Amino acid sequence: MSIWEYANPTKFMGWTAPVMRAAFWLAGLCLAVGLIWGFFFTPDDFRQGSTVKIIYLHVPAALMAINAWIMMLAASLIWVVRRHHVSALAARAAAPVGLVMTLIALFTGGIWGQPMWGTYWAWDPRLTSFLILFLFYLGYIALWEAIEDPDTAADLTSVLCMIGSVFAILSRYAVNFWNQGLHQGASLSLDKEENVADVFWIPLLVCISGFVLLFIALVLMRTRTEIRARRMRALQARAQRA
Amino acid sequence: MIALLLRDLRLAVRAGGGFGLGLAFFLIVVVLVPFGVGPETELLSRIAPGILWVASLLAALLSLDRIFALDFEDGSLALLATSPLPMEGVALIKATAHWITTGLPLTIAAPILGFLLSLAPEAYVYLLVSLLLGTPALSMIGTFGAALTVGLRRGGLLLSLLVLPLYVPTLIFGAEAVRRGADGLDPTGALMLLGGITAGTVALLPFATAAVLRINLR
Amino acid sequence: MLRVTGLSCVRGGVPVLSDISFVVAPGEVLILRGPNGIGKTTLLRTLAGLQPALSGEIGHPEDQGAYTSHADGIKAALTVTENLSFWADVHGVTRVSSILQEALLAFDLADLRDRLGGTLSAGQKRRLGLARLAVIGRKVLFLDEPTVSLDRFSVKLFADWLRDQHLAQGGCAVIATHIDLGLEAPELDLTPFKSALDASGGSDEAFL
Numbered sequence: 001m002s003i004w005e006y007a008n009p010t011k012f013m014g015w016t017a018p019v020m021r022a023a024f025w026l027a028g029l030c031l032a033v034g035l036i037w038g039f040f041f042t043p044d045d046f047r048q049g050s051t052v053k054i055i056y057l058h059v060p061a062a063l064m065a066i067n068a069w070i071m072m073l074a075a076s077l078i079w080v081v082r083r084h085h086v087s088a089l090a091a092r093a094a095a096p097v098g099l100v101m102t103l104i105a106l107f108t109g110g111i112w113g114q115p116m117w118g119t120y121w122a123w124d125p126r127l128t129s130f131l132i133l134f135l136f137y138l139g140y141i142a143l144w145e146a147i148e149d150p151d152t153a154a155d156l157t158s159v160l161c162m163i164g165s166v167f168a169i170l171s172r173y174a175v176n177f178w179n180q181g182l183h184q185g186a187s188l189s190l191d192k193e194e195n196v197a198d199v200f201w202i203p204l205l206v207c208i209s210g211f212v213l214l215f216i217a218l219v220l221m222r223t224r225t226e227i228r229a230r231r232m233r234a235l236q237a238r239a240q241r242a
Numbered sequence: 243m244i245a246l247l248l249r250d251l252r253l254a255v256r257a258g259g260g261f262g263l264g265l266a267f268f269l270i271v272v273v274l275v276p277f278g279v280g281p282e283t284e285l286l287s288r289i290a291p292g293i294l295w296v297a298s299l300l301a302a303l304l305s306l307d308r309i310f311a312l313d314f315e316d317g318s319l320a321l322l323a324t325s326p327l328p329m330e331g332v333a334l335i336k337a338t339a340h341w342i343t344t345g346l347p348l349t350i351a352a353p354i355l356g357f358l359l360s361l362a363p364e365a366y367v368y369l370l371v372s373l374l375l376g377t378p379a380l381s382m383i384g385t386f387g388a389a390l391t392v393g394l395r396r397g398g399l400l401l402s403l404l405v406l407p408l409y410v411p412t413l414i415f416g417a418e419a420v421r422r423g424a425d426g427l428d429p430t431g432a433l434m435l436l437g438g439i440t441a442g443t444v445a446l447l448p449f450a451t452a453a454v455l456r457i458n459l460r
Numbered sequence: 461m462l463r464v465t466g467l468s469c470v471r472g473g474v475p476v477l478s479d480i481s482f483v484v485a486p487g488e489v490l491i492l493r494g495p496n497g498i499g500k501t502t503l504l505r506t507l508a509g510l511q512p513a514l515s516g517e518i519g520h521p522e523d524q525g526a527y528t529s530h531a532d533g534i535k536a537a538l539t540v541t542e543n544l545s546f547w548a549d550v551h552g553v554t555r556v557s558s559i560l561q562e563a564l565l566a567f568d569l570a571d572l573r574d575r576l577g578g579t580l581s582a583g584q585k586r587r588l589g590l591a592r593l594a595v596i597g598r599k600v601l602f603l604d605e606p607t608v609s610l611d612r613f614s615v616k617l618f619a620d621w622l623r624d625q626h627l628a629q630g631g632c633a634v635i636a637t638h639i640d641l642g643l644e645a646p647e648l649d650l651t652p653f654k655s656a657l658d659a660s661g662g663s664d665e666a667f668l
Contacts, residue, residue, distance in 0.1 A: 009666050085666050135407040142403055146394050151473055151663045155457045156390055160404065163386065163450055167408045170439065174411040177435070178418060227667065234664030237474065242657055245549030249538070256537040317531025324508050324527045325550050325596075460511045 007084040016220045023217035030210030038203040054112045060211035062105035068098025076158035088154035093222030099137040125175045132171045250339035264301040264344040271297040272355045283360045290359035291420035298348040302380045307398045309388040329452035337385040345377030368423030376416040379440040383408045386447045389454040461486045461632045467516030471502045473663030475655040484632045492636040494650035500636035504602045514661045526598035532589030536578030551596040563594035566621045582609040601633040
């Protein structure tokens with residue numbers, strides 16, 4: 001049995017039910033532990049004071065905003081190459097989640113930026129890139145909503161996702177070129193000693209795991225809803241023909 | 243292919259609105275800006291590169307939904323799909339026709355409108371070069387967007403939503419080149435990147451556009 | 461010239477016609493019959509390559525297919541001659557002017573040659589749309605209701621052109637029509653080929 005058989009809608013509905021439940025519980029647990037640990041049991045930063053603690057929301061949300069798009073790109077490619085319906089529906093399901101993650105990253109960034117830079121918003125490369133990413137999500141979702149035939153919609157949004165990815169990377173580069181920016185460099189990298197101290201690092205990792213699990217759970221839930229809606233449509237269409 | 247280009251240009255001239263509308267829009271935006279921001283020459287001269295680029299981008303956007311919609315409605319697009327012309331060629335020709343009817347006139351008119359905004363004298367040549375390099379990318383990206391939304395009833399607004407984020411890199415490099423020219427800096431880097439975007443879009447987007455058109459014709 | 465084997469077509473992701481096979485030889489016409497909604501247009505669009513077939517094979521000489529439907533692709537701002545010569549140029553036709561002349565005569569458009577497409581009546585537009593077939597030089601025609609809005613005289617013009625020019629020169633055609641064209645042609649009733657309710661291959665299949 002190949003791995004693709006798990007993408008059959010009926011099979012998918014079967015195995016995702018327990019996975020989704022587990023992901024929700026684990027996400028809740030990780031977020032509770034990570035956020036409480038991060039907010040109340042880590043020392044204040046010597047420069048940034050307690051405002052630094054917003055990284056426990058800001059960094060995971062920003063990471064997931066980008067990862068959601070990458071997941072949509074992968075799902076679109078799978079749809080184009082192998083034409084698994086669930087893959088297209090999963091891409092559709094992930095878009096609003098990614099959109100909300102982008103918004104969370106933008107808002108928490110603004111709240112963090114105010115005490116640090118004295119402004120909620122600056123046309124800094126990273127902030128601007130996220131604003132552009134937000135627009136990409138909006139366009140992608142709008143295109144899905146506008147097209148009635150589900151297969152046509154899946155095809156067209158897949159092409160948009162692929163072309164959009166290229167342009168998103170181009171925009172990121174262009175925005176860097178355009179303004180050097182205030183934003184601190186990557187807070188996370190393999191040689192973590194250079195960036196964030198261990199006391200902040202471990203609860204942050206817990207929070208990131210929580211966001212990843214939450215993303216998985218939400219996307220599974222939304223994909224399951226999409227599958228049910230599609231099944232309803234198919235049954236109605238068959239009833240009309242009979 | 244030449245026949246299709248000639249037909250599209252002829253239609254643009256005869257049906258009206260092809261050449262004139264985009265240019266008139268460009269003029270109006272540029273005239274309105276000083277009313278909005280005030281008449282100080284210094285301020286206008288500083289924002290002129292950005293205004294001229296944003297205005298030409300919007301003017302190019304204005305006529306995008308006509309690229310395929312009319313041919314789709316009257317059946318020409320399906321007939322073209324069964325003709326010996328490859329869809330990729332049709333996409334490229336449509337973008338070329340759009341550029342000749344909007345991008346080229348805008349490029350020629352922009353320096354004249356630069357006077358209205360007291361653009362720095364050193365910047366004129368870079369304005370001309372950046373628009374000449376950048377507007378083909380605007381037309382090609384727009385053609386892709388038009389192909390995506392061709393079958394939709396209310397495609398116009400959606401088209402803007404899809405195309406505007408894709409315009410970001412072109413706008414940044416284009417306006418940056420003019421700004422650097424106005425400030426007496428070296429704009430070569432921005433111009434090269436702008437040319438790179440245009441070359442890349444013209445080389446690759448016809449394929450995506452053709453794929454999207456075939457899907458929409460099904 | 462046109463050989464169709466085991467063809468199944470889909471419309472809106474639903475199989476509508478299954479397992480159609482037929483052969484049309486040079487100089488022959490096949491008339492498609494069947495009630496509205498049976499899938500005549502879908503079949504013709506599939507034959508013309510505008511939409512993919514679910515299964516089966518369509519064989520005809522490459523680059524010889526032409527398709528017309530109610531949408532003629534006539535540009536209101538171009539004259540009759542310009543409309544026709546555009547399609548001739550797109551199809552790489554040589555000796556455009558003499559072919560154009562013949563087509564205008566065959567479809568009684570000679571007096572209208574300098575009129576703009578937008579000023580033509582519905583029947584005149586239809587004749588112009590059909591005259592396109594005479595200038596592009598394609599051998600295998602897929603015609604969807606070609607005689608809609610034509611009067612009896614024009615129908616005869618079209619039938620005469622089809623018989624005396626197109627078929628006589630070794631072309632063939634598949635025509636969906638409800639009226640009698642006055643051609644001696646085999647008819648294919650599509651009703652028996654209607655897809656069963658549980659026919660496989662629809663895009664909803666995985667969800668049922």
